[in-house]
Amino acid sequence: MGQDIRVTLETYCEFLTTIPDAALLADSDGGIVWANEMAVALFSGSADGLWAQNVEELIPEHLREGHFEHMKRYWDNPVARSMGNRERLGARRQDGTSITVAIMLNQLNLEDGRYALAICRDMSQEQRQKNDLHEALEQEKVLSTTDPVTGVGNRRHFSNELLYEIERSSRHARVFSVAYLDLDNFKDVNDRYGHAQGDKLLQQIVEVAQRRLRKTDVIARIGGDEFAVLLPETGTTTIQSPIADLLHKMKQSMHDSGWSVTISCGVVTFRTPPGTPEDALKAADKLMYEVKAAGKDASREAVFERGPSELRHSSGTEGELPD
Numbered sequence: 001m002g003q004d005i006r007v008t009l010e011t012y013c014e015f016l017t018t019i020p021d022a023a024l025l026a027d028s029d030g031g032i033v034w035a036n037e038m039a040v041a042l043f044s045g046s047a048d049g050l051w052a053q054n055v056e057e058l059i060p061e062h063l064r065e066g067h068f069e070h071m072k073r074y075w076d077n078p079v080a081r082s083m084g085n086r087e088r089l090g091a092r093r094q095d096g097t098s099i100t101v102a103i104m105l106n107q108l109n110l111e112d113g114r115y116a117l118a119i120c121r122d123m124s125q126e127q128r129q130k131n132d133l134h135e136a137l138e139q140e141k142v143l144s145t146t147d148p149v150t151g152v153g154n155r156r157h158f159s160n161e162l163l164y165e166i167e168r169s170s171r172h173a174r175v176f177s178v179a180y181l182d183l184d185n186f187k188d189v190n191d192r193y194g195h196a197q198g199d200k201l202l203q204q205i206v207e208v209a210q211r212r213l214r215k216t217d218v219i220a221r222i223g224g225d226e227f228a229v230l231l232p233e234t235g236t237t238t239i240q241s242p243i244a245d246l247l248h249k250m251k252q253s254m255h256d257s258g259w260s261v262t263i264s265c266g267v268v269t270f271r272t273p274p275g276t277p278e279d280a281l282k283a284a285d286k287l288m289y290e291v292k293a294a295g296k297d298a299s300r301e302a303v304f305e306r307g308p309s310e311l312r313h314s315s316g317t318e319g320e321l322p323d
């Protein structure tokens with residue numbers, strides 16, 4: 001009888017040498033009693049090294065405590081676990097490096113004892129590919145909303161931020177403002193000094209804005225020489241100063257660099273939220289356009305309040321900006 005059991009175990013082991021996955025047999029204390037060549041290659045450098053181990057040593061240190069409990073439960077109520085489930089587990093090689101494995105667990109009930117059979121498939125490469133793909137997608141997401149010249153958000157990013165602000169303002173009745181800035185005579189800089197200098201000028205505009213604006217404000221480049229600024233919690237009583245001051249600083253910076261570039265700007269304060277981000281941008285763009293048509297280098301403001309007249313002009317700052 002005993003010989004039959006040994007043969008059975010041997011037969012098992014013989015079979016397990018032919019499968020393409022790593023196979024381990026462990027006793028109820030977790031001691032590894034046998035491993036196939038794939039398991040030796042996966043977890044260790046030598047068969048002796050692996051056979052002398054306890055399965056616990058193949059578990060990452062931070063998971064060992066949980067594994068002990070898990071093993072106790074498993075021996076009390078052994079349920080076969082297929083490899084098909086999508087669970088991936090961290091494992092530790094004998095040299096301390098980490099791998100990701102899928103594990104099939106089953107119990108062998110033999111007369112000389114019970115053994116746990118673990119078949120492990122190395123999923124490290126699949127996991128690495130998944131991680132790389134996830135990272136690439138995250139990077140792509142950032143790139144798709146970033147302006148490559150200045151590093152600030154692009155139109156898509158601005159629309160997303162604006163949408164969030166519109167929803168917030170609808171829920172909490174918060175006022176916010178949107179400014180549309182278009183550089184005047186920017187083309188001359190490109191034509192006279194080249195595209196690279198034009199890019200530097202755009203970057204300088206953004207640097208000035210980032211120094212002046214609050215952390216919660218958003219500046220984005222939404223076109224060639226067009227920028228939009230979102231100012232949450234900022235209404236007509238406070239709008240004049242941040243945007244006027246920003247325009248003043250931008251103009252000063254252009255002047256200091258010897259560039260004859262000025263700025264046309266339209267600002268709309270939304271006391272009630274607009275329907276869409278595009279509606280908000282369009283309203284500010286329209287004001288900016290009026291400034292352009294009237295001779296550039298100025299800002300014009302309006303208040304939006306849902307009602308019969310919807311957009312109401314409140315004030316305009318023509319020509320020189322305040323010191």
Ligand SMILES: Nc1nc2c(ncn2[C@@H]2O[C@H](COP(=O)(O)OP(=O)(O)OP(=O)(O)O)[C@@H](O)[C@H]2O)c(=O)[nH]1
Pocket residue numbers: 149182183184185186187188190194195196197198199223224225
């Ligand atoms: N350097 C640089 N120039 C750009 C970029 N994108 C667009 N432009 C240029 O920006 C200019 C925008 O054209 P316009 O709005 O007519 O320029 P403008 O001289 O400011 O015109 P006004 O607004 O009427 O004063 C064009 O010359 C484009 O080639 C960019 O990424 N870098």
